[in-house]
Amino acid sequence: MTEDISEIKYDIIKLTKxxxxxxxxCGLDDMDDFLKDDALKQQEDNLNTTYLLIYKNKxxxxxxxxxxxxxxxxxxxxxxxxYEYFPAIKIGRLAIDQNYQNNGLGTRILDNICSEIKDLSLKIGVKFITIDAYCKVKEFYYKNxxxxxKIERPDKLKRTAKRNNKTTITLYKDLKRI
Structure with missing residues (x-):
């Protein structure tokens, strides 16, 4: 992509039919399939809410x-x-269209999401942001x-991730550190 990432002004719109x-x-069939086949149904069932990032009507x-x-x-x-448990908001899915990847947009969007969740935490009790990240993209989240x-058996997780590219790991961020 040749556009300067700082010039992209996207809108965030709730998914509708x-x-x-x-x-x-986005390059991951599982993520594409979720958006196209499952997101709206899950939203209607109050399991999650999906938001679209719109730029130039795309x-x-x-x-x-x-x-x-x-x-x-x-x-x-x-x-x-x-306390045994803490309240959290999970980023269930996060994906960028393959034409807009590898230019910092993912980090910018993740920062925006985290900032919105932090603002929400002033109204309701939320201590953490969680995400079940595919092992192959976990480095993106570590950088953020x-x-x-805690991983009881990191060697087993590593072997499983090599065999199955849909293997996930739960990651978290403390809102007080944002």
Whole structure:
């Protein structure tokens, strides 16, 4: 893509049945299939809400958000508290159209999502942002200050991820660190 990423001014619009999703391709069939086949149904069932990133009347990305929780025992850090679980908001899916990848747009959108969740945390109790990231893209989230939960058997996870490209790992970010 030749456009300067700083010049892209996208709108964020909630997914509706009126959107043409047929031309969106992020390079991961599972993500494309979710958007085209499952996102609206899950949204209607109140399982998550999907938002489209629109630029020049084209869908350049999407993300979905849903409620979550994270167990204190899964967090490597010592939070020194009496609670077993903390409230979280999960980024269920995040994808950028392949024509707009590898130029910083994903990081910019992730920063925007995290900022919106932080603002929301001033109205409702939310301590963490979570995401179940595909192992093959976890480095993107590490670069954006997400950490992984405790992994009991990292060697097993590594072997599984090599065999199955849909293997995910739960990552989290503390809202106080944004």
């Amino acid at each position: 009126d959107h043409d999703l047929s031309y969106f391709h 869908i350049i990305g999407f993300f979905s958000l849903l409620a979550d929780r994270i167990s204190i025992k899964d967090i490597p850090e010592d939070y020194n508290c009496k 200050a997400f950490q992984h939960i």
